[in-house]
Amino acid sequence: xEPNLGTIVRSISIGPNREETGLESLQFREEIHxxxxxxxxxxxxxxxxxxxPETQAMELLHSAHSDEVVPVPLSGEPLHGINxxxxxxxxxxxxxxxxxxxxxxxxxxxxxxxxxxxxHSPETSSVPSDxxxxxxxxxxxxxETDSNPNSSQLLVSDPAVNIKNQRSEKRKERxxxxxGCTKKSKIEISQDAEKxxxxxxxxxxxxxxxxxxxxERARREKINARMKLLQELVPGCSKISGTALVLDEIIxxxxxxxxxxxxxxxxxxxxxxxxxxxxxxxxxxESGSLADxxxxxxxxxxxxxxxxxxxxxxxxxxxxxxDALHRPLWGREEDNHTFITMExxxxxxxxxxxxSLHSNQLKMEL
Amino acid sequence: xxxxxxxxxxxxxxxxxxxxxxxxxMRNPSLIKEEFLKRWIIALRRCTSLxxxxxxxxxxxxxxxxxxxxxxxxxxxxxxxxxxxxANATRDNDNRILAEQILxxxxxxxxxxxxxxxxxxxxxxxxxSKRILKRSCSSAIRxxxxxxxRKVLANCIAKRLIQKRTHILKSLVPGGEFMDETTLMEETxxxxxxxxxxxxxxxxxxxx
Numbered sequence: 184x185e186p187n188l189g190t191i192v193r194s195i196s197i198g199p200n201r202e203e204t205g206l207e208s209l210q211f212r213e214e215i216h217x218x219x220x221x222x223x224x225x226x227x228x229x230x231x232x233x234x235x236p237e238t239q240a241m242e243l244l245h246s247a248h249s250d251e252v253v254p255v256p257l258s259g260e261p262l263h264g265i266n267x268x269x270x271x272x273x274x275x276x277x278x279x280x281x282x283x284x285x286x287x288x289x290x291x292x293x294x295x296x297x298x299x300x301x302x303h304s305p306e307t308s309s310v311p312s313d314x315x316x317x318x319x320x321x322x323x324x325x326x327e328t329d330s331n332p333n334s335s336q337l338l339v340s341d342p343a344v345n346i347k348n349q350r351s352e353k354r355k356e357r358x359x360x361x362x363g364c365t366k367k368s369k370i371e372i373s374q375d376a377e378k379x380x381x382x383x384x385x386x387x388x389x390x391x392x393x394x395x396x397x398x399e400r401a402r403r404e405k406i407n408a409r410m411k412l413l414q415e416l417v418p419g420c421s422k423i424s425g426t427a428l429v430l431d432e433i434i435x436x437x438x439x440x441x442x443x444x445x446x447x448x449x450x451x452x453x454x455x456x457x458x459x460x461x462x463x464x465x466x467x468x469e470s471g472s473l474a475d476x477x478x479x480x481x482x483x484x485x486x487x488x489x490x491x492x493x494x495x496x497x498x499x500x501x502x503x504x505x506d507a508l509h510r511p512l513w514g515r516e517e518d519n520h521t522f523i524t525m526e527x528x529x530x531x532x533x534x535x536x537x538x539s540l541h542s543n544q545l546k547m548e549l
Numbered sequence: 550x551x552x553x554x555x556x557x558x559x560x561x562x563x564x565x566x567x568x569x570x571x572x573x574x575m576r577n578p579s580l581i582k583e584e585f586l587k588r589w590i591i592a593l594r595r596c597t598s599l600x601x602x603x604x605x606x607x608x609x610x611x612x613x614x615x616x617x618x619x620x621x622x623x624x625x626x627x628x629x630x631x632x633x634x635x636a637n638a639t640r641d642n643d644n645r646i647l648a649e650q651i652l653x654x655x656x657x658x659x660x661x662x663x664x665x666x667x668x669x670x671x672x673x674x675x676x677x678s679k680r681i682l683k684r685s686c687s688s689a690i691r692x693x694x695x696x697x698x699r700k701v702l703a704n705c706i707a708k709r710l711i712q713k714r715t716h717i718l719k720s721l722v723p724g725g726e727f728m729d730e731t732t733l734m735e736e737t738x739x740x741x742x743x744x745x746x747x748x749x750x751x752x753x754x755x756x757x
Contacts, residue, residue, distance in 0.1 A: 409734035430714035440744035447751035
């Protein structure tokens with residue numbers, strides 16, 4: 184009954200309960216655009232936060248069929264599907280529809296929408312009548328394509344939003360403690376209120392409505408969200424509770440990393456009489472040490488001319504260098520299988536499939 | 550180092566905490582590493598073309614500097630720490646020429662972009678005023694502490710701890726002195742990712 188996320192790419196296929204056609208999906212699309220354009224006018228992060236927990240609340244309300252683990256491919260398509268899924272939640276405020284809610288979907292959708300609304304208002308504010316075009320524009324922003332200029336921005340904002348999401352969800356759950364329905368109704372009301380040009384924010388139970396405290400609360404939540412993300416990143420921090428200790432761990436981690444860098448650079452400097460060491464030292468021992476390295480090292484330089492390597496046309500030797508370097512690091516990684524782009528597949532020597540594929544290609548070309 | 554490599558996919562493995570497998574997506578670790586390595590090698594080449602025989606200290610400095618600048622230029626001025634790195638590197642005149650050489654042809658654009666970020670001058674004044682305020686506040690707090698109830702006291706102590714640690718973190722992350730807390734967190738994230746990449750790449754270079 185649950186369509187796999189891979190198939191929930193088109194809005195039509197979302198949700199077994201809905202028999203909507205593309206027309207309704209268009210409707211939903213417009214609704215979500217409306218919703219997405221409103222928050223940037225408000226410009227308050229609290230509304231963004233509200234937008235986030237609403238999806239969470241929706242999930243909780245419907246308590247739909249979660250735990251659908253779906254690997255999302257690299258293309259922009261899943262975002263399309265995610266968008267529709269997100270849209271599908273919003274009308275369900277009125278419609279009481281249940282959807283197969285993948286937690287991943289929801290959170291990504293929330294992230295997507297908040298990201299779209301909060302960070303890149305130019306993109307979202309320009310809502311053309313052609314909703315699909317807008318979708319694609321907005322899609323391409325958080326789209327996980329290999330676009331470096333956006334990358335670090337995404338790096339920064341995506342984790343923030345992700346964690347905001349998580350954090351606000353947790354907070355909502357904590358604060359509920361039996362006040363569930365009232366909370367959710369408040370969220371719904373405030374969500375409806377977002378459609379107005381200015382924000383009517385309903386305060387949570389037991390908290391002040393002062394604008395200062397609201398802003399303070401929003402800021403606090405932001406910081407906590409990022410702290411959560413940092414906790415995930417730094418090993419051994421997830422078990423620790425309390426900001427001070429987590430900060431301690433983070434500081435230790437950063438310091439140790441910096442010390443390692445110092446050590447390694449010192450070592451590099453001592454080992455090599457000339458600093459220009461990489462090519463020779465990386466080639467020679469590499470080809471001897473690894474089992475199938477000879478094979479691959481033969482394969483790779485011949486393959487490079489065939490398949491253009493996108494930023495890297497300068498020197499073939501350098502590209503070879505990457506292979507030799509990356510192999511020992513990622514000998515144990517299985518995640519590389521998700522690479523779809525050609526340049527990435529070339530780096531994928533660990534997986535025997537791709538290696539043999541390349542060799543076959545090579546043989547055919549020869 | 551497998552853990553560190555997989556941890557680099559933090560932003561996109563959002564499902565990790567909720568359900569399932571990590572999904573390295575766009576900025577997967579291999580791309581970052583590759584980018585870093587490429588730039589680093591270019592930078593090192595440029596350095597060695599300048600001066601053939603360097604003693605060990607110089608090499609050390611060159612290695613570090615080129616690595617820093619390589620990654621910072623990879624960020625292209627989007628993150629604050631990268632800007633701070635470049636700014637620090639180009640500030641002292643003796644390093645400046647070297648740094649500019651390393652950065653190569655696009656160095657001028659980068660330096661201009663970095664210098665136009667108006668964070669330095671106004672923040673120095675801000676920092677000074679903050680320090681004065683802190684000093685006056687701390688003396689006030691010490692006076693109050695005896696008469697304050699326990700809960701509030703504990704809260705105060707916790708806050709002080711956090712403040713101290715934030716301060717330390719600010720000193721660690723390049724350019725962190727001038728940031729507010731939220732940006733500090735983001736910068737730390739990015740910076741940690743960069744440090745990991747650097748360590749991985751350097752380690753594989755030394756052990757080959």
